[in-house]
Amino acid sequence: MGTAERKAREKEELKKLILESAKKLFVEKGIEQTTIRSIADAIQYSVGTVYVYFRDKNAILHALHAQGFTALGSQFKVLFNVADPMERLRAMGRVYIRFALENPDMYDLMFTVKAPMEFLNDTNEEEWTEGKTTFDVLKTTVKECLEAGHFAGHHLEPLSFMIWSLVHGMCSLYIGQRTKGVNLENPATIVDQAFDEFLLLIDKP
Amino acid sequence: MGTAERKAREKEELKKLILESAKKLFVEKGIEQTTIRSIADAIQYSVGTVYVYFRDKNAILHALHAQGFTALGSQFKVLFNVADPMERLRAMGRVYIRFALENPDMYDLMFTVKAPMEFLNDTNEEEWTEGKTTFDVLKTTVKECLEAGHFAGHHLEPLSFMIWSLVHGMCSLYIGQRTKGVNLENPATIVDQAFDEFLLLIDKP
DNA sequence: TTGCCTTTCTGAACAATGTTCATTTTATTT
DNA sequence: AAATAAAATGAACATTGTTCAGAAAGGCAA
Numbered sequence: 001m002g003t004a005e006r007k008a009r010e011k012e013e014l015k016k017l018i019l020e021s022a023k024k025l026f027v028e029k030g031i032e033q034t035t036i037r038s039i040a041d042a043i044q045y046s047v048g049t050v051y052v053y054f055r056d057k058n059a060i061l062h063a064l065h066a067q068g069f070t071a072l073g074s075q076f077k078v079l080f081n082v083a084d085p086m087e088r089l090r091a092m093g094r095v096y097i098r099f100a101l102e103n104p105d106m107y108d109l110m111f112t113v114k115a116p117m118e119f120l121n122d123t124n125e126e127e128w129t130e131g132k133t134t135f136d137v138l139k140t141t142v143k144e145c146l147e148a149g150h151f152a153g154h155h156l157e158p159l160s161f162m163i164w165s166l167v168h169g170m171c172s173l174y175i176g177q178r179t180k181g182v183n184l185e186n187p188a189t190i191v192d193q194a195f196d197e198f199l200l201l202i203d204k205p
Numbered sequence: 206m207g208t209a210e211r212k213a214r215e216k217e218e219l220k221k222l223i224l225e226s227a228k229k230l231f232v233e234k235g236i237e238q239t240t241i242r243s244i245a246d247a248i249q250y251s252v253g254t255v256y257v258y259f260r261d262k263n264a265i266l267h268a269l270h271a272q273g274f275t276a277l278g279s280q281f282k283v284l285f286n287v288a289d290p291m292e293r294l295r296a297m298g299r300v301y302i303r304f305a306l307e308n309p310d311m312y313d314l315m316f317t318v319k320a321p322m323e324f325l326n327d328t329n330e331e332e333w334t335e336g337k338t339t340f341d342v343l344k345t346t347v348k349e350c351l352e353a354g355h356f357a358g359h360h361l362e363p364l365s366f367m368i369w370s371l372v373h374g375m376c377s378l379y380i381g382q383r384t385k386g387v388n389l390e391n392p393a394t395i396v397d398q399a400f401d402e403f404l405l406l407i408d409k410p
Numbered sequence: 411t412t413g414c415c416t417t418t419c420t421g422a423a424c425a426a427t428g429t430t431c432a433t434t435t436t437a438t439t440t
Numbered sequence: 441a442a443a444t445a446a447a448a449t450g451a452a453c454a455t456t457g458t459t460c461a462g463a464a465a466g467g468c469a470a
Contacts, residue, residue, distance in 0.1 A: 003467070007417085036457065046420045048459085057457065112317055117382040132386030153405060158398035161378075161387050162371065162406075165399060169374025170366070177322040181337030182366050193363040194370060200358060201406060208438070212446085241428065251449045253430080262428065 015053045017043050022060050023067065030105050031061075031113065055122075061109060062119035068110045069130035072099050076137045085144035090199060092141060093167050097191055100171035107175060111168060138164055151202070170194050220258045222248050227265050228272065235310050236266075236318065266314060267324035273311045274335035277304050281342050290349035295404060297346060298372050302396055305376035312380060316373060343369055356407070375399050 021042040025034045036057060040047045054060045075095050082088040100107040109116065110130075120128060142160045145151055151159060170191045173179055184190050226247040230239045241262060245252045259265045280300050287293040305312040314321065315335075325333060347365045350356055356364060375396045378384055389395050 007466095011418095035455085037455090047457090048420055049418080051458070052418075111383055112377065112381050114381070120385075126385075128383070128385040131383055135386045154402055155398075157387060157389055158395065159402045161375070161384075161395060162399040162402045165374030165378060166367065166371045167374070168378060169370030169372070172317065172377050173366075173370060173373060176317050176319070178316055178333070178336055179366075180325075180331075180333040181340045182362060184362055190363065190366060193360075194367040197359055197364045197367045204409070212437095216447095240426085242426090252428090253450065254448055256429070257447070 011053075014045075014049075018050055018053055019060070019063055019067075023064055026064055026105060026109075027103075031109065058115045058119040058122065061113065061115040064106075065109045065113075065116040066130050068103070068106045069134055071103075071106075072096070072110075073134055073137065075099060076134070085141050085148055086150055089141050089145060089163075092138065093163075093195055093198075096167050097171060097195060100175065101191065104175045107171060112172060112176075135160070135164065166198055167195065216258075219250075219254075223255055223258055224265070224268055224272075228269055231269055231310060231314075232308075236314065261324075261327075263320045263324040263327065266318065266320040269311075270314045270318075270321040271335050273308070273315045274339055276311075277301070277315075278339055278342065280304065281339070290346050290353055291355055294346050294350060294368075297343065298368075298400055298403075301372050302376060302400060305380065306396065309380045312376060317377060317381075340365070340369065371403055372400065 018039060022034060022039050025038055025042065029038075036047055036050050039060075040050050050060075054063075076092060079088050079091050079095065082091055117128070139156060139160045142151075142163065143156055146154065146156060146159075174191050179187065179190055182190055184193065186193075223244060227239060227244050230243055230247065234243075241252055241255050244265075245255050255265075259268075281297060284293050284296050284300065287296055322333070344361060344365045347356075347368065348361055351359065351361060351364075379396050384392065384395055387395055389398065391398075
């Protein structure tokens with residue numbers, strides 16, 4: 001019987017369709033406008049059908065947030081063509097910042113919105129795989145830096161977390177409109193300027 | 206006529222009462238449970254009355270967020286008894302982190318929730334006074350550090366923003382449950398450990 | 411084809427929320 | 441005591457996520 005197989009495929013495709021539609025709405029109109037009804041409207045199915053394929057809205061937002069990590073991760077992968085770990089680390093920072101500022105809503109979903117994490121809690125998942133994987137990429141590079149003699153006296157995990165926190169903090173404050181109090185000549189580049197300060201700090205010795 | 210005066214005072218007091226009740230609910234039950242109805246219930250007035258004193262929920266949340274900045278600011282003030290600017294800078298970091306971890310919901314409201322900023326936008330306010338004032342306190346200390354010969358080659362504003370971003374990033378990721386991917390011996394102290402790494406970085410001669 | 415069963419889909423209905431505003435209640439002034 | 445002003449009310453509305461009994465569609469055996 002190829003029927004069961006076909007049905008499974010159709011199910012999978014409808015799930016994909018829901019997700020595509022959700023993503024389109026999310027990117028175009030933001031998280032607020034991405035309602036279950038608007039998704040259902042867009043794919044021309046009823047509200048109830050959406051709930052057949054996703055247990056709740058958190059599940060949809062978690063799936064979207066995972067897509068964000070895939071996108072960011074594939075950008076990071078490219079950077080492993082850079083042999084020098086310090087140079088790669090700098091490039092990762094730039095890429096991260098660019099990604100955040102070009103996709104603010106997606107960035108919010110990945111790193112600040114509660115929904116994706118609530119989904120993990122609700123499904124009793126211990127680990128935040130998406131974040132862990134991406135963080136491991138950073139750690140790998142930091143580790144190579146340490147092995148190359150940089151960051152003498154530092155420790156891998158907390159140092160990596162510190163670096164991540166730094167770039168995240170800048171992006172988070174900027175996207176969250178918390179940079180109004182920081183008066184610069186060119187406020188639009190505050191994040192890049194601050195990152196330069198960090199590079200200056202770690203390049204010193 | 207002392208009537209008008211008394212009325213004004215009564216109005217002010219009811220406004221305060223609403224805010225106190227809102228804060229209590231906010232601290233005890235979090236932002237989600239702080240609904241207009243629950244506030245109205247708590248002060249034994251009707252829903253409509255709340256709207257007589259606050260244009261909308263954003264206005265209430267903005268007022269609460271301002272209280273948070275007052276609290277944090279008064280903790281910072283104490284630190285100006287520390288003469289050495291570098292030591293004061295370190296202490297500010299500790300105080301900031303402690304404040305964030307001890308008042309996660311308030312911290313969220315101050316630095317990540319959109320509502321307070323939307324209130325500013327809606328009321329056509331250009332500046333984010335609360336944030337600016339607190340950031341100025343940091344800048345003052347960083348400036349003194351620069352004048353004392355530390356951070357050679359750095360620039361005040363972006364350097365200050367970088368430091369703020371660093372501590373904010375750590376707190377933000379921790380509170381937002383994004384530290385699940387960072388496996389440490391003692392995960393509860395990840396923020397402090399990462400801050401130590403930062404201190405190690407800036408203390409290098 | 412017909413009738414039965416399973417799967418899929420539907421959309422009305424519910425609860426919770428922010429918000430509004432015509433009406434009522436209370437207070438003040440004349 | 442009446443008239444006026446101010447303050448408070450709460451029913452009603454729109455919008456959300458969510459549920460679930462029933463309808464529709466699809467597959468399968470007689």
